[in-house]
Amino acid sequence: MPVEPVGGRTAPPAPQLRAVLFDMDGTLVQTEEYWGEAMFELADALGGQMSTEARAATVGTSMRHSMQVLYADLGVVRTEEQLQADARRVEDRTGELMATAGIPWRPGARDLLADVRAAGLATALVTTTPRRLADIVLASITADLGADPFDVTVCGDEVPARKPDPAPYLQAATALGADVLSCVVVEDSLVGVTSGLAAGMAVLGVPALQPVPPARGLTLRDSLAEIGAPELAAVLAAGPAMENVGR
Template identity: 70%
Template sequence: MNRAARGVGELRAVLFDMDGTLVETEQYWGEAMFELAASLGGRMSERARAATVGSTMRRSMSILHADLGLARTEEQLLADARWVEDRTAQLLGSGISWCPGARELLIAVRAAGLRSALVTTTPRRLADIVLTTIRADLGGDPFDVTICGDEVPARKPDPAPYLQAMAALGVEPAGCVVVEDSQSGVAAGLAAGAAVLGVPTVQEIPSAPGLTVRNGLGGVDVAGLADVLARGDMADASA
């Protein structure tokens, strides 16, 4: 979707990814996958681990199995995915930390009266563990809408999760900034017609029209998000 076709708008909503963007939880997913690999008699490479960031569980398991040189049945793949989810849930229960600058940015977005959404590939049962911690820390829910990976017709990099969130918020893509740390998430945000702020952690994020890349959320404020939107508008105008 071309943002220019929607027209240029002022910043109205910010849509956030969760793992590795707002909270330091990617390490838990990685730990669970490394443990699964060990139980299968191998060791997952760092390259393969990086390729799973922001991906679906099915694709992540396919990457892990290929990396180990294993052929797994559909039933075994689903069992492995469930094991990783269950193990990650255990690890999430041990404590969750904010990514630098994320807490401050969420507070600023709410204080500015902007609409906000959490849009994650993580299934609801795990996302709710994180959301409970976030709500307790902030004294309330910073999100108007939360969309999880098991609540959408297609997952990132498909734009469906972000389009669903925008519809629920009642906003147009031209007024939205998406904040993401993965290639698939960035692709989803751009395909949905939003400007995107990429804050890579495990994966490198290649440049693209409508994308602004920063080394983390530290120091990012609402004015900075408005600048991301303006840069996205300029990229569309020159396309």
């Protein structure tokens, strides 16, 4: 298809979708509830009760940030050593729940992954979850699909900075050899959406446990149901790459 001249110049062609970068907890799988259960149990052990508002503020964030939110909510002061121990307790408990209670898919997630792979697109899993827990989820996903659907996996303990910093998504794109303008990020949390947008990528947001406000480059949907490679291409077409077309 010929490229139409714009303003006396030839407009650059719109980028084609080459890679899809997925968040994990709350986006592909329903494991975010396990993190919440572990946090509520820790709050009880500390002599308090975590509010639903505080819990929502921890979705998709690092363990350090989550602990700080919890402590502020309970009105307690903990040492650095205690924070590290509390974070480990939450991670260990979450791992137990993953291993015993199972790892269910989010609506539409399994079909989307299969469709993306069938379309020949590159894929990455980009999660704040540490490797030791992400591997539990990866094993479940791989067993269900019959093969590992990800070309690259980037975990929270493998990056120089965690979401909402763009570093995790930039690291994944580099590992895939993909231009950021050819990538679509799939996320459920505000920090994850912020990370993807800051990396210069188009983002499909499917909020679950916290609201995500509209933003340039962001397409919001209620779930991943009936989302496939063509819909992701439409997300890319509405994303940051199009800002440069016609300039």
